[in-house]
Amino acid sequence: MSHDGEPTPRRRRDAGMTREAILRSALTAFTRFGYDGVGVREIAQKAGVTAMLVNRYFGSKEGLFAEVVDVALAPRTVVGDDLSTLSRDAAAALVAKTAPEAESLDPFLLLLRSAANPRAAEILREGTQRHVERHLKSMVTGAHDAERTALFLSVIAGVWLMRKVIGNTALAEADPAVLSRHLEAMFQTLAEPAPDARTAPTAGDG
Amino acid sequence: MSHDGEPTPRRRRDAGMTREAILRSALTAFTRFGYDGVGVREIAQKAGVTAMLVNRYFGSKEGLFAEVVDVALAPRTVVGDDLSTLSRDAAAALVAKTAPEAESLDPFLLLLRSAANPRAAEILREGTQRHVERHLKSMVTGAHDAERTALFLSVIAGVWLMRKVIGNTALAEADPAVLSRHLEAMFQTLAEPAPDARTAPTAGDG
DNA sequence: AAGGCATGTATACAGTCGTAGACATAAGGC
DNA sequence: GCCTTATGTCTACGACTGTATACATGCCTT
Numbered sequence: 001m002s003h004d005g006e007p008t009p010r011r012r013r014d015a016g017m018t019r020e021a022i023l024r025s026a027l028t029a030f031t032r033f034g035y036d037g038v039g040v041r042e043i044a045q046k047a048g049v050t051a052m053l054v055n056r057y058f059g060s061k062e063g064l065f066a067e068v069v070d071v072a073l074a075p076r077t078v079v080g081d082d083l084s085t086l087s088r089d090a091a092a093a094l095v096a097k098t099a100p101e102a103e104s105l106d107p108f109l110l111l112l113r114s115a116a117n118p119r120a121a122e123i124l125r126e127g128t129q130r131h132v133e134r135h136l137k138s139m140v141t142g143a144h145d146a147e148r149t150a151l152f153l154s155v156i157a158g159v160w161l162m163r164k165v166i167g168n169t170a171l172a173e174a175d176p177a178v179l180s181r182h183l184e185a186m187f188q189t190l191a192e193p194a195p196d197a198r199t200a201p202t203a204g205d206g
Numbered sequence: 207m208s209h210d211g212e213p214t215p216r217r218r219r220d221a222g223m224t225r226e227a228i229l230r231s232a233l234t235a236f237t238r239f240g241y242d243g244v245g246v247r248e249i250a251q252k253a254g255v256t257a258m259l260v261n262r263y264f265g266s267k268e269g270l271f272a273e274v275v276d277v278a279l280a281p282r283t284v285v286g287d288d289l290s291t292l293s294r295d296a297a298a299a300l301v302a303k304t305a306p307e308a309e310s311l312d313p314f315l316l317l318l319r320s321a322a323n324p325r326a327a328e329i330l331r332e333g334t335q336r337h338v339e340r341h342l343k344s345m346v347t348g349a350h351d352a353e354r355t356a357l358f359l360s361v362i363a364g365v366w367l368m369r370k371v372i373g374n375t376a377l378a379e380a381d382p383a384v385l386s387r388h389l390e391a392m393f394q395t396l397a398e399p400a401p402d403a404r405t406a407p408t409a410g411d412g
Numbered sequence: 413a414a415g416g417c418a419t420g421t422a423t424a425c426a427g428t429c430g431t432a433g434a435c436a437t438a439a440g441g442c
Numbered sequence: 443g444c445c446t447t448a449t450g451t452c453t454a455c456g457a458c459t460g461t462a463t464a465c466a467t468g469c470c471t472t
Binding site: 033034036037111112113114115116117121122124125128129133144146147148149150151153154155156157158159161162163165166167168169170171174175178179182183185186189190 | 392
């Protein structure tokens with residue numbers, strides 16, 4: 001059935017280990033079903049404990065989710081760390097991760113499937129701004145780096161949504177090379193500081 | 207709500223009108239809170255009706271959602287109908303609709319906030335492929351038109367997500383002109399048939 | 413070995429969920 | 443006029459939710 005998530009037979013009493021087990025269980029559950037789509041009993045059961053232990057260690061379901069978001073986004077290296085190949089690497093990685101055969105457990109899925117809940121959305125906003133953007137922004141430099149970074153994330157999230165959450169047929173069955181090419185082109189327009197503003201600048205309409 | 211003389215205007219018994227009232231109430235509720243974030247009682251109450259009438263007219267909550275998706279996506283004109291100005295118009299419209307001050311009730315919000323539920327995701331996939339893509343694809347022509355159309359929608363959905371659902375600060379507070387410029391550039395890469403394929407067309411179609 | 417405390421469990425509560433079945437009411441045909 | 447029937451309501455059920463309180467258990471220190 002499943003390799004992970006089955007109720008462990010027994011565990012030597014260890015607060016740290018138990019906490020981590022709950023955290024791992026919650027990470028996979030929240031990523032697959034979203035904040036509102038999973039209950040604390042389900043999370044606890046797959047961690048081999050009772051539901052109340054979740055509240056003991058994390059205060060509440062919301063507290064657990066906050067910590068899950070934190071650990072999910074903390075070690076995040078969106079793509080490689082070289083700006084010169086950022087567009088190509090990001091496009092290739094995104095296409096590969098969102099491939100139909102690849103059943104992935106990506107932070108973007110956590111984001112997409114939990115964003116409907118207002119509190120979860122707050123936590124996710126805080127988390128993304130605290131972790132991911134700071135990392136990505138170190139590569140995206142130039143004018144409006146924050147906006148371009150956020151747009152970068154937007155495109156990635158959008159592809160994740162349509163391809164894996166909604167399951168759009170055209171995207172799911174698309175030739176990876178074709179997708180990579182278009183995504184790389186779009187990422188390139190974001191990597192460059194400004195796409196030549198011949199459009200009206202801020203002051204006055206041209 | 208209304209503490210007037212007549213608390214409930216008590217609409218004259220009309221199946222069509224009642225059905226439509228439920229449908230409208232459901233559309234706004236699902237768009238604002240998502241499929242799992244709203245109950246049939248709440249929808250019914252804002253329509254001035256009992257919860258059971260929802261099931262009578264739509265079979266179930268799922269059936270109601272399916273019809274909501276249908277009416278939300280049916281008259282959809284994503285942008286203008288001119289391909290030459292598609293990129294610019296789409297970018298401008300997207301930035302305007304997702305502005306922080308504009309509290310909009312857009313089908314993309316319905317999509318984003320209900321996608322976590324598997325059944326809702328199915329319905330949304332079917333709906334988007336049936337309505338929106340067919341319309342957009344009539345403008346996006348050339349090789350891989352389906353993939354490019356889907357990527358188009360992905361970018362739009364991603365911006366909606368980050369800007370209005372997550373509430374990313376950089377995007378929310380961004381200069382509309384800056385966003386429009388970058389989005390227009392990205393849309394342009396999708397409007398053009400192919401961004402110079404260095405990959406050999408192994409399985410040449412088209 | 414025994415007590416103490418961290419660790420984990422069991423039970424329960426107050427609420428919401430979707431919806432099934434029985435009942436009430438008003439509208440329209442005769 | 444009455445009677446049929448579409449239209450709408452009421453009640454309730456079983457399942458589920460998050461979590462607070464009370465209880466049990468095992469590990470560690472003394």
